[in-house]
Amino acid sequence: MAERSPIIYLRGYAGPPSGVDRQVDDPFYGLNSGATHIRVGAEGTPRFYQFEGPLLRLMSDEGYQLLVRGDQHAHLQSQADGAVAPESIWVHRFYDYAASTFGTSVTTAPEEFDLEKAAERLYDFVQLVRRKTGAPKVHLVAHSMGGLLARCMIQKVSHTADPRTGEPRRAGSELVDKLFTYGTPHGGIAFDLGGGLVDWAMETFGPKGSDIFAPDRMYAYLTPGASHGDDPPPGWRPNEIPAGTFDARRVFCAVGTNAADYGVVEKAVGPRSDGLVHIDNAYVRNAHRAFIHRSHSGRYGLVNSEEGYQNLRRFLFGSYQVRADLRGLNLPDRTSGASRVWQAEVRLAVRGLPTVMHEQRAAHYCPIQLNQEAVQHGSAEGDTGGVPLATAFLLDPANGRAGREDRPTPRSRYTLVLRVFHLVEKSGRFFWEDHLEQVPDWEDTLIVDVGRRGSYEETGVQAWAAWNSGVPGSIDDTDPIATEPCRMAEDGEGLHTEIPMPEVVHPILGNGSRLRLAVSRFS
Incomplete structure (x- = not known):
């Protein structure tokens, strides 16, 4: 059997501060959610179908463990190097620093969420997991914005010196074996907002949140040396991973095609989407992909679908x-x-x-x-x-x-x-x-x-x-x-x-x- 790699999950965008507080209350940031509905039935109504969720299924199918012990980060730090099983699942809880519900247990005051800072912490967490498990590399599994966070770490942070020490970091291709994304807007998100959709956007993204998915902002956090406000050069495309940075054949993108189950935002993005991310923006060029008739999230979402999980399992552990x-x-x-x-x-x-x-x-x-x-x-x-x-x-x-x-x-x-x-x-x-x-x-x-x-x-x-x-x-x-x-x-x-x-x-x-x-x- 091939050598196993630890799996690190990354959730998507949580929205304004109230949304962040709701998400940090979930021990696994919602990534353990399964489903009991499937859109199949002779009479045309959803029928009961139980999928227990990707984390539990990885435990039963592949023998992985969820090593939380109250605080997964503290538990991991307390272990001897090489003492933790590589067959382990971790959740990068990057939103804890922006939550108002933890008081001073995480930070002195809630931070405004910053994707690049979250990617720097992901780099540190990946290094910690590698050291404690002895695994050469990790798998990253990400929903929505989490895939951009992973790419920020791989494409920019890992090619930028550590500001604390001035020492160069290791390239992301040396740390990450495979990247799997669910509904990630690799090509950005574009809205033609009007009427009540403006209120929806404010509730979902907050006053400044949606600029995370604008191509010029993406250029800043996906490109070494670039800063917020820099204009992308002609021909630059956000859904391309530069040659030599990371092999796109080690990336798999699950593309949702069911816009109808996501709600009012579908009217802003259009039917050729998962309800939030346009089909053409949901994959990295030259990466593997699967088109799945699921919505961006929710009851009929990509992450809590068995269709998504079966593609994930075979990409991570398949032999052929x-x-x-x-x-x-x-x-x-x-x-x-x-x-x-x-x-x-x-x-x-x-x-x-x-x-x-x-x-x-x-x-x-x-x-x-x-x-x-x-x-x-x-x-x-x-x-x-x-x-x-x-x-x-x-x-x-x-x-x-x-x-x-x-x-x-x-x-x-x-x-x-x-x-x-x-x-x-x-x-x-x-x-x-x-x-x-x-x-x-x-x-x-x-x-x-x-x-x-x-x-x-x-x-x-x-x-x-x-x-x-x-x-x-x-x-x-x-x-x-x-x-x-x-x-x-x-x-x-x-x-x-x-x-x-x-x-x-x-x-x-x-x-x-x-x-x-x-x-x-x-x-």
Whole structure:
């Protein structure tokens, strides 16, 4: 089993001082909250579904511990170096310094919240956790603004000398193994406020709080040497981590797509959001991501969802990474003088889970725009690029914690549902005369089994794949899903194979269209 890393949780923005006081009363800053509602029911009403919360589930699934002992920071400091188990969960309680309810037990007077100061304290806390556990690195798990706090520490604080000693700090890439964010506004938050939304903004952010998410303010706390008021240089984008600072492939962003469950603010941000953060602003460029039909927070929020947790668990502890891309597209462009806009919907499910891991759907305002993506990634016939569909992180079934130990040849299975449809555009407007709403031009499901080649001691992986339309009977009765494994080719990053698209879709996607699967070890 791979070496374990401590997990440090970071909550999101708490709002004005009254909101801070409410949050510090929660022992885990609300990050232990689960859910009892799921939006599934034959009669269209929410049904009971119990998810006990990410912290408790990490304890039961992965054997982690919550070491509080009255005061987690004091308890940690009292331990000998290297004496604390690395399989431990911690909460960076950075808001305690801004609370008015602790008197002088934390500080002489409540501070006005400052993100950079909180990031400096996070750096110190990470170093303390590393020293007491003996772990080389930690995982950071953050909701909303907490992800920006983590990035401030990684991108700026760790590259700035300690003002107390003048000594250089260690680079964030040497301290943090993986960063997972829920609904973090990596690209900022923009509001077009009016009417009662101004009152909502004041209640939620306070008189000055919302500027934390403005791009110019983000530039100051994400860039070494920058100060508040400095203008970002041309081309600077807040959702990019500079090359050499931290590998974006060690970042996973859970993107919420349910704006309706968040309340009045959805009217300010728009439906293509989680209710607070726009979909296009919720991820780091080149990072892994999953689109989840959950809201920013609340009863149907990202953090207290099992969909979010299952992506978190597999990203932190998965053994395999499987990436699916579309290659060789040759899309029909025009019909009867009108342009065709081709879109795809994708849904990713993993065997043994009651929830969908990832879904991009037109109804959620986030389909894959095939025309644009094909141009951007160079996936036209004969090109080497590919339109990204989904990336899955799979637990190794040979690990007892992954379950299903009764299988004689354990394999991880996931399915990728792919729907392709088109809209017709004339004179800049959609043309509906021949349109059939929600009827795809083509739909099928790719079933993929991933496992080891040979004994558990070997590091090689193998994949079996088949389109559901070609599998007779129930797919549960066929394991592996194909008689012969895929023919895998090896490159510098792992193994890959290309699966031809069914002939029935060739008139749409092109005769040379294929789906490329890249399978690699991930740790």
